[in-house]
Amino acid sequence: MSGDWPLWEVFVRAKGGLSHRHVGSVHAPDAQLALAHARDTYTRRLEGVSLWVVPSAEIVASDPDQAGELFEPAESKVYRHPTFYDIPDEVKHI
Amino acid sequence: MATVAVDPRTDYLLRLGDDALVLGQRLSEWCGHGPVLEVDISLANLALDLVGQANLLLNEAGDGDRLAFHRDVLDFKNCLLVEQPNGDFAQTIARHLLYTSWQHMLLQRLTNSSDQFLREFAAKAVKEVTYHRELASEWTIRLGDGTEESARRMAAGLDWNWRFIPELFEVDGTLAAAIERGLAPDPREFEAEYRSAIAAVIAEACLEAPPEQRPILGGRRGHHSEHLGHLLAVMQFLPRTYPDAKW
Numbered sequence: 001m002s003g004d005w006p007l008w009e010v011f012v013r014a015k016g017g018l019s020h021r022h023v024g025s026v027h028a029p030d031a032q033l034a035l036a037h038a039r040d041t042y043t044r045r046l047e048g049v050s051l052w053v054v055p056s057a058e059i060v061a062s063d064p065d066q067a068g069e070l071f072e073p074a075e076s077k078v079y080r081h082p083t084f085y086d087i088p089d090e091v092k093h094i
Numbered sequence: 095m096a097t098v099a100v101d102p103r104t105d106y107l108l109r110l111g112d113d114a115l116v117l118g119q120r121l122s123e124w125c126g127h128g129p130v131l132e133v134d135i136s137l138a139n140l141a142l143d144l145v146g147q148a149n150l151l152l153n154e155a156g157d158g159d160r161l162a163f164h165r166d167v168l169d170f171k172n173c174l175l176v177e178q179p180n181g182d183f184a185q186t187i188a189r190h191l192l193y194t195s196w197q198h199m200l201l202q203r204l205t206n207s208s209d210q211f212l213r214e215f216a217a218k219a220v221k222e223v224t225y226h227r228e229l230a231s232e233w234t235i236r237l238g239d240g241t242e243e244s245a246r247r248m249a250a251g252l253d254w255n256w257r258f259i260p261e262l263f264e265v266d267g268t269l270a271a272a273i274e275r276g277l278a279p280d281p282r283e284f285e286a287e288y289r290s291a292i293a294a295v296i297a298e299a300c301l302e303a304p305p306e307q308r309p310i311l312g313g314r315r316g317h318h319s320e321h322l323g324h325l326l327a328v329m330q331f332l333p334r335t336y337p338d339a340k341w
Contacts, residue, residue, distance in 0.1 A: 005130070026132050029236060036229055037132040040139045 007056040008034040010041070012048035018093065020052050028053075102271035103209065104155050105171065106278050109269075109314055111151030112172035115162055116322065117193060118144030119329050120180060129183050136229070140190070143222040147215075154211050163333040167316075167323045174313040175258035177322040181251060184237050184244065188251030191230035195291055196262045198227045199284045208276030231295045238299025245301065252296070253304040260309035263288075269314070 005027040011020035023042050028034035034053040043051065062070055074080070121141035128134025152158035175193050180186045201223055204216035237248040263285045265273065272278040296303050312318075332339060 027130060028132065032232060033236070036232065037136060040136040041132060044139060 005029050008038070008053040009056050009059060010034075010038040011052040011054070012038075012042055013050035014048055016049060020050065023047075025056060026053070031055075100268075102268055102275060103277055105268045106212075106272045107151050107155035108161070109171045109173075111148050111155055111161070112170050113176050113193070113197070114144045114151060115148035116170070116172045116325065117176035117190075118142070118148055119325055120176065120178075121186070121190075123180055124186065133183070137186070140226055140229070143219075143226065147219050147222070150215055150218075154215075159333070163330045167318055167326055169316060170318065170322060170326070171314050171316065172318075172322075173258065173261050174310055174319055175255060175262065177313070177319060177325060178255055178258065179321055181254060182247055184247035185251035185254055187230055187233045187237065188248065189255045190226065191234050191295065192252075192255050192259060192292065193262075194223055194226040194230055195295075196281070196288055198223045199288055199291075200279060200281065203279035203284070207278065212277060234295050235299045238296070238301040245299075248299065249301050249304070252301070256304040257307040257310050261311045261313060264311055264314070266314060 006029075007025050008028055008031075009025050010023050012023045013020045026034060026037040026041055028037045031053060035051060038051050038053050042048070118141045121137050121144065124134065124137040125141070126134065128137055148162070149158055152161045155161060173193075175189060178185075178189055180189075198220065201216045201220040204212055205220065207213050207216065234248060234252075237244040239245070240248075263281045265280065265282060269278060273280045293303060310319075
C-alpha cells in the first residue's frame, strides 16, 4: 500500500537558530499527512521544533558519474577552507 | 479487587483513566500490524499518549498498577466506545475521531476544573489530544473522499461506532456530583458543538452521517460489551500470572 504513496524527504530543525537538516524520508499520500508521518517518525524524542517535508521526486540531484568533474577539483584547493583564521570562542555553530 | 468508588472525584478519575487505558491498549494491538510502516508508528504514538494519560489518572485515583491489572471487567468505568474492536483501519479511525473529538472538548473545559490535579492534567493532555483529533479527522476525510472501497469502509466504521456516542453525554448521579463540585465539566453543554464538529468532518469526507441508532449505555457503571473482557485478558495476563515479575 505504501508503495502507492509518494516518498517525502524530511528535514528537522533541532532548535531555533539552527538549519533544518535532512533526517530521512516517509511515505504519505499528500503533504499534510507527510508532515504527520514525519512528526510521528522523527520527532518522538524531542528532536525538533520545526519540520519540512519535500516530495523526493522534486529533488534535483547531481549525477554520480559527474563526481569527478564536479567535486575532485576542490580537493587540491585547501586555501578555500577558512582554517587560516583564529575563530573566537564565542562564535558557535561553525 | 472490587473497587466501589463512591467518592465522585475518584470515580471521575477512574472514568477518564479507564477510557485512556482501554483505548491505549486497543490501539497498541495495531503495533506491528499497521497498514504501512508510517501508520504503524503513528498509531503506536497515539497509544503511548493514552497510556501515559492513564498512568497519571489512575495513579491519582490510587495504585495505578493495581487498578490497571488487578480489577475485573465489572469494575472498569470506561465508556463502551473505547473498548470496541479495532476492525479495519477505517473502523479504528472512526472510533478515534468520535472519542478524541469528545475528549478534546472535555479537556478544554477541564482546564477550568476546581481541582488542581485535573486542571494540570488537562493542560498537558489537551495538546496531545488536539493532535489525535486532527489526525483522525484527516484520515476520515481521506478515506471517505478516497476510493470506492475506502469510502465504504469508512462509512461502515462510523456506522459501527455511532451507537456509542450518546453514552459520552450521559450524566448519572456520580458524574452530577462531580459537576456540582466543579470538578468536571457537564458534557451536555458541548453536545451540540460535538455533533456539528463531527458532521462537518463527515461532510468534508463526502459521507453521510449514519442514521441514529438505539444508544447503548452502561459502561460507566461497569456494564461492558464482551470485547472488554478479551482485551483485559491480554493486558492483565502477565502481572496476574507472574505477580512478582519485574522489567
